[in-house]
Amino acid sequence: xxxxxxxxxxxxxxxxxxxxxxxxxxxxxxxxxxxxxxxxxxxxxxxxxxxxxxxxxxxxxxxxxxxxxxxxxxxxxxxxxxxxxxxxxxxxxxxxxxxxxxxxxxxxxxxxxxxxxxxxxxxxxxxxxxxxxxxxxxxxxxxxxxxxxxxxxxxxxxxxxxxxxxxxxxxxxxxxxxxxxxxxxxxxxxxxxxxxxxxxxxxxxxxxxxxxxxxxxxxxxxxxxxxxxxxxxxxxxxxxxxxxxxxxxxxxxxxxxxxxxxxxxxxxxxxxxxxxxxxxxxxxxxxxxxxxxx
Amino acid sequence: xxxxxxxxxxxxxxxxxxxxxxxxxxxxxxxxxxxxxxxxxxxxxxxxxxxxxxxxxxxxxxxxxxxxxxxxxxxxxxxxxxxxxxxxxxxxxxxxxxxxxxxxxxxxxxxxxxxxxxxxxxxxxxxxxxxxxxxxxxxxxxxxxxxxxxxxxxxxxxxxxxxxxxxxxxxxxxxxxxxxxxxxxxxxxxxxxxxxxxxxxxxxxxxxxxxxxxxxxxxxxxxxxxxxxxxxxxxxxxxxxxxxxxxxxxxxxxxxxxxxxxxxxxxxx
Numbered sequence: 001x002x003x004x005x006x007x008x009x010x011x012x013x014x015x016x017x018x019x020x021x022x023x024x025x026x027x028x029x030x031x032x033x034x035x036x037x038x039x040x041x042x043x044x045x046x047x048x049x050x051x052x053x054x055x056x057x058x059x060x061x062x063x064x065x066x067x068x069x070x071x072x073x074x075x076x077x078x079x080x081x082x083x084x085x086x087x088x089x090x091x092x093x094x095x096x097x098x099x100x101x102x103x104x105x106x107x108x109x110x111x112x113x114x115x116x117x118x119x120x121x122x123x124x125x126x127x128x129x130x131x132x133x134x135x136x137x138x139x140x141x142x143x144x145x146x147x148x149x150x151x152x153x154x155x156x157x158x159x160x161x162x163x164x165x166x167x168x169x170x171x172x173x174x175x176x177x178x179x180x181x182x183x184x185x186x187x188x189x190x191x192x193x194x195x196x197x198x199x200x201x202x203x204x205x206x207x208x209x210x211x212x213x214x215x216x217x218x219x220x221x222x223x224x225x226x227x228x229x230x231x232x233x234x235x236x237x238x239x240x241x242x243x244x245x246x247x248x249x250x251x252x253x254x255x256x257x258x259x260x261x262x263x264x265x266x267x268x269x270x271x272x273x274x275x276x277x278x279x280x281x282x283x284x285x286x287x288x289x290x291x292x293x294x
Numbered sequence: 295x296x297x298x299x300x301x302x303x304x305x306x307x308x309x310x311x312x313x314x315x316x317x318x319x320x321x322x323x324x325x326x327x328x329x330x331x332x333x334x335x336x337x338x339x340x341x342x343x344x345x346x347x348x349x350x351x352x353x354x355x356x357x358x359x360x361x362x363x364x365x366x367x368x369x370x371x372x373x374x375x376x377x378x379x380x381x382x383x384x385x386x387x388x389x390x391x392x393x394x395x396x397x398x399x400x401x402x403x404x405x406x407x408x409x410x411x412x413x414x415x416x417x418x419x420x421x422x423x424x425x426x427x428x429x430x431x432x433x434x435x436x437x438x439x440x441x442x443x444x445x446x447x448x449x450x451x452x453x454x455x456x457x458x459x460x461x462x463x464x465x466x467x468x469x470x471x472x473x474x475x476x477x478x479x480x481x482x483x484x485x486x487x488x489x490x491x492x493x494x495x496x497x498x499x500x501x502x503x504x505x506x507x508x509x510x511x512x513x514x515x516x517x518x519x520x521x522x523x524x525x526x527x528x529x530x531x532x533x534x535x536x537x538x539x540x541x542x543x544x545x546x547x548x549x550x551x552x553x554x555x556x557x558x559x560x561x562x563x
Contacts, residue, residue: 078529079522080481082488083501087518090508118512211382218488225388232392249392256381256389263380 008241020242029227033258035141036213036224043148044209048202050153055160061182073161076154082215088147089219093126100124137222144219152209159201164190166197196277203270210262214255228252298325309333309497317496317506324516327507331520334500335528340411341418341483341499346476349422354461356427361434371427378424383417383482387489390417410491418486422479426472433468434460466543473536477529500524 004011005019020026057069076084097120098112105121112119122128127135167190175185217225232248278285304314306329318326359371378386394407407413437460445451445459465472484501487493493502500521507517 075522075526078526080484080501080525082481082484083504083518083521083525086501086505086508087514090512090514094514113513211384214382214384217384225385228388246392246395249389249396252385252389252392255385256377259381259385260377264376 016242020244023242025227025231028222029224029231032222032224032227035221036216039141039145039148039213039216040209042145043152044206046145046149047152047156047205047209050149051156051158051160054153054157055164056186058157058161059164069157069161073154073157076151077158081151081212082218084151085147085215085218088150089143092143092146094118097124097126100126140220144216144221147219148209148212152205152212155205155208156202159198159205160194162201163194163198167193199270199274199277203266203274206266206270207263210266211259224255224258228255297323301325302329305329306333307336309336309499309503311495311497315495319510322507322511327517327520330503330507331500331517332524334498334503335524337410337486337497337499338480338483338528341415341486342476342480344415345418345422345483346479348419349426349479352419352423353426353430356423357430357434357464360427360431375424375428375431378421379428383421384485384489386417386421387414387485387491390414391490410486410493414486414489414491418479418483421482422475425475425479426468429468429471429475430464432471433464436467437463462543469536469540469543473533473540476532476536480528480532481525 002015002019002022004015005022008016008019011019054069054072057065058073060066060069097118101108101112101120101124104123108121110119127139171189171193172185175189180188214223214225216223228251229248232246232251234246235243237243274285275289278289301323302325305318305326307313308317308330310333317330356371356374359367360375362368362371391408391413394404394413397404398408407416441459441463442455445455450458484499487498487502496506498506504517504521508514511517
């Protein structure tokens, strides 16, 4: 990175650190923080979408759909989320490959499960074995995002279901009295009003989501945990220009501080948002704001 | 059936090092998967129960610390809760493991801390103490003023008042949220063997064995549902026990019987 980095052995501590912290592999490490942010930016809205679908299904008038919604919420919440992560990444991959196999290779004779192997025809492989490296990485990341969305969608569904129930009954009855259909009531009355009730739960969920991002490591994505382990491990002079003992503890300390800062900032932003939404509302929080101002 | 009984005899205590030394390598039967994953559950229960019991004591101390007016008591409690609630448990495990490894170099007798059985337990203990401490702190602030005033009127003061009035009321108010925390703690125990803490001689927890089978058979549709079934049973047991405690705490109230901790409360970790 810097011009004086050509011979690290001769440098004093400050310059050595400056060179060490800007090696190519460290830049990858910093880029991985971006991966975490991208994951959050994509996962949060998609989890919300899954949650909305789950919550709408759970209060549907059609019984099988209702059972599906309630079952989705209950099962994901009753089982450790990490088990779902490990399960969905393989299950989704195999499911997609199986679907492609059935459509692309109708004449394939051999069974797909052969002992400990899962064999589909070469055209059905995902991604194709001829695809460039970035497609493989992108596919892995996409599977991870979908897995996160499914698992946290269930949590979001639980929150949104509660918020939909919290919309005052009188509002819905009034809508019915005006002759609105069930669907119209839902779209025009329930959905616009539920957000105030959902905000505390969704804020909590956002924090849970932030704290779940290191699990990307278990899904095989080269994330910050992966790089912290790689870079922190002891390096000998033979294999590295920057030999050092085992520093993994310090790398994980840095990650710890990153997450503490991230959750702290989120907390402050959510508190502001909650104040703004409660402003002028006929709720206890709105009343407290009014009194504080007077 | 004969074969299955033999499998249970061989592997039921495999996770604690009793029984067959080698894990099954080929021709996995359903019986083997049920037995080994169930065997791993011993570790989840070990971590969960010990962390919950020890964490309960520290959580009470932390809650009192956070509610104290003296900043020398309040600040450490606030920071403790902030650090453990604000960062992912996954990273805490990693950091603690490497911290214990470095510590071992300097102070040799701390070596047991770098094993899962003790080191991971310490992390879970501190983590659950922080989460429960926050729950207890919230409950402590909601103890009705009338209760403590009535106690004062009867001449019950100081430590006696805390032990007989404030603390039981705090527990009663906190219990539904605390039940939720207990469930999530048991779920969190599945992280241990994915974070550096070594599974010595392949003695791991339920998820460790489930992943072993999923990797070997490349079929996630058998081991993970088995694991899920075990955990749903475990969750029901926790709800049953915590519900019994809740009834005991509320036994003096008129409609005590009707109020059980709900299966899906809103508050979460």
